[in-house]
Amino acid sequence: MHSMRGGQPPRAPSPARSTHSMRSHTPIQILIDAASDLAGLMHTSPHQVNFKGDMFPSAFHLLQALRFSNPDLRELIRHTRSVDEVRDIVNQNHGLIRPDWENIVLDVMDDVLVQKFRQHPDLMHLLLNTQLAELIFNDRDDFWGVGIDGRGANELDYEVYDLLPSGILSLCSRILDEFSLALSQPSAIPINHCRTSAFVQPETAVSIRRPSAFTHYYLTHSPIASGAVDTDTDTAFKVNVPHLTAAATRTLKASLVTVPGGGCLQAAQDQAMQYNTYSSPSAGSDIDSLFDEPEAFPETIFGDGSLASSLSSSYIEPPPPVNEKPATRTAPPIQGLYFDPNIILPDELAEDLLQKCMNTYFHHEDVNQVMLFERVVPQQVPPSAALSMLSEDSTQSVISPASQFPSFLTDLLHTLSKCMNGVLPSDTHELLFPPAGSPPKARQAIINLYRPGEGITPHVDLLDRFGDGIIGVSLGSGCVMQFAKANSKQGLEVGHGSDDESESAAVFLPHGSVYVMSGKARYDWTHGIAGRKEDWVQTCADSGRGRWVMRSIRVSITFRWLLPGADIVGGLPDATAKY
Numbered sequence: 001m002h003s004m005r006g007g008q009p010p011r012a013p014s015p016a017r018s019t020h021s022m023r024s025h026t027p028i029q030i031l032i033d034a035a036s037d038l039a040g041l042m043h044t045s046p047h048q049v050n051f052k053g054d055m056f057p058s059a060f061h062l063l064q065a066l067r068f069s070n071p072d073l074r075e076l077i078r079h080t081r082s083v084d085e086v087r088d089i090v091n092q093n094h095g096l097i098r099p100d101w102e103n104i105v106l107d108v109m110d111d112v113l114v115q116k117f118r119q120h121p122d123l124m125h126l127l128l129n130t131q132l133a134e135l136i137f138n139d140r141d142d143f144w145g146v147g148i149d150g151r152g153a154n155e156l157d158y159e160v161y162d163l164l165p166s167g168i169l170s171l172c173s174r175i176l177d178e179f180s181l182a183l184s185q186p187s188a189i190p191i192n193h194c195r196t197s198a199f200v201q202p203e204t205a206v207s208i209r210r211p212s213a214f215t216h217y218y219l220t221h222s223p224i225a226s227g228a229v230d231t232d233t234d235t236a237f238k239v240n241v242p243h244l245t246a247a248a249t250r251t252l253k254a255s256l257v258t259v260p261g262g263g264c265l266q267a268a269q270d271q272a273m274q275y276n277t278y279s280s281p282s283a284g285s286d287i288d289s290l291f292d293e294p295e296a297f298p299e300t301i302f303g304d305g306s307l308a309s310s311l312s313s314s315y316i317e318p319p320p321p322v323n324e325k326p327a328t329r330t331a332p333p334i335q336g337l338y339f340d341p342n343i344i345l346p347d348e349l350a351e352d353l354l355q356k357c358m359n360t361y362f363h364h365e366d367v368n369q370v371m372l373f374e375r376v377v378p379q380q381v382p383p384s385a386a387l388s389m390l391s392e393d394s395t396q397s398v399i400s401p402a403s404q405f406p407s408f409l410t411d412l413l414h415t416l417s418k419c420m421n422g423v424l425p426s427d428t429h430e431l432l433f434p435p436a437g438s439p440p441k442a443r444q445a446i447i448n449l450y451r452p453g454e455g456i457t458p459h460v461d462l463l464d465r466f467g468d469g470i471i472g473v474s475l476g477s478g479c480v481m482q483f484a485k486a487n488s489k490q491g492l493e494v495g496h497g498s499d500d501e502s503e504s505a506a507v508f509l510p511h512g513s514v515y516v517m518s519g520k521a522r523y524d525w526t527h528g529i530a531g532r533k534e535d536w537v538q539t540c541a542d543s544g545r546g547r548w549v550m551r552s553i554r555v556s557i558t559f560r561w562l563l564p565g566a567d568i569v570g571g572l573p574d575a576t577a578k579y
């Protein structure tokens, strides 16, 4: 099996090559060593690899064993735990190494790693989360890693980079799966806005034609792939995937051709079969003697170019969590909680807010929460200034005569007031956006940054500091917010929701969405976000099925009223504890 990189012909036989210029890395470099979170990406990581029914302690062990045809030596390596001892065995038996090893080592490593990642799908998640960062393997081996002097070939980076398309293609196929599901349920999630992920550098757009009139449909799955149906163009569905090689793109195009009316995945697959002439050329293996057992080493994803094969043989979804229902994509029945997945901030605004927050507040990796306060000092504001903040729009409220929020936050409040008008009951709307002439109140805004794996402890926003009516906006990554009755056990615990639906709920908050907590939702329920890297979420609204949705960076902006005197900072504990 060969891998294709950047549309280049199969790799040269000699391992001594440099194809750095072919990479489309971001400028980000991630140093990986045995102690790093990404250590699983190293070939020496202790992730067992099954080869023809035999378990090898790591990909490294399997690779070294395959240097030799002698079964005793292979077994000796398989049973030797220490990486250094394996290196010694290899050195002591140098004369017995396959004579063609230099020519095949890269292809063997490709296959070894494909197996490792198939057998440990969580590692594919890890890899996808690195996006296009350059991975610097701090391994003393100066071919696979950077060696002791840091100047080695770091070949492992190329190897794992080659695995990305298969993970991404699988994500795309999952998007298609959801898309088909949506088409078969015309009531599913109509939405008024399409977006592409903020984290995507769109390079590759793959489209299929939409079969029927159907308002905008929207899907976001991961920081690297998103899809949208747009009725205004005949591009029904786009996947923006920077990682895809030309070959993978051809494969995907061949696979995602047309979803017939009420389409289903099977229909798309059937269509794909007819377009196989466009699919990537199948690259034969010149190391069949090593990998000749179809069970143990199914074809790579580029083997026959069909979606069916990519679905069955690429990335495997981790199993569903135990005892956890997928988070809903619509509001759970909690009194005073308002969340409508159809209400999404305009894309440009949401992207702009995200960028502003990141650039203004989150330079330093230690900072993940910023609090901003308004103060009510009405006499300092000349009436003309106060009036100029009144909107001509009668549905809109005065934000504050003496706002000290940065203008992007006051602008956001105006937008929120408009887009929640008619969505919220009028008393809740007035609570959040008091009409002109109401007594002035001061707000507090909290801007939270969540990196994948970070959450916020379940809490009720402080009763002695904040009033009723909290409005929050989610930006960047979607994530699941968990709600639990404040007096129940789950309310105080971090983590999974309870089985008792009346006591707990979990809702998926996509990029640009808005939620409001008032009354019971504000006082009698805790809200929190589990510190995890992915969420288990309904495939689409009303579906009983779940999917893992990976998190990337999320920023939330929440506004709440300061109780009188609470705008004087100090003395009271913090509103929330992030972890």
Ligand SMILES: O=C(O)CCC(=O)C(=O)O
Pocket (backbone or CB within 6 Å): 446, 448, 456, 461, 472, 473, 527, 556, 557, 558, 575, 576
């Ligand atoms: O990130 C969020 O949406 C919630 C933040 C929150 O609950 C808080 O800051 O009090």
Ligand SMILES: [Fe+2]
Pocket (backbone or CB within 6 Å): 459, 460, 461, 527, 576
């Ligand atoms: Fe909160």
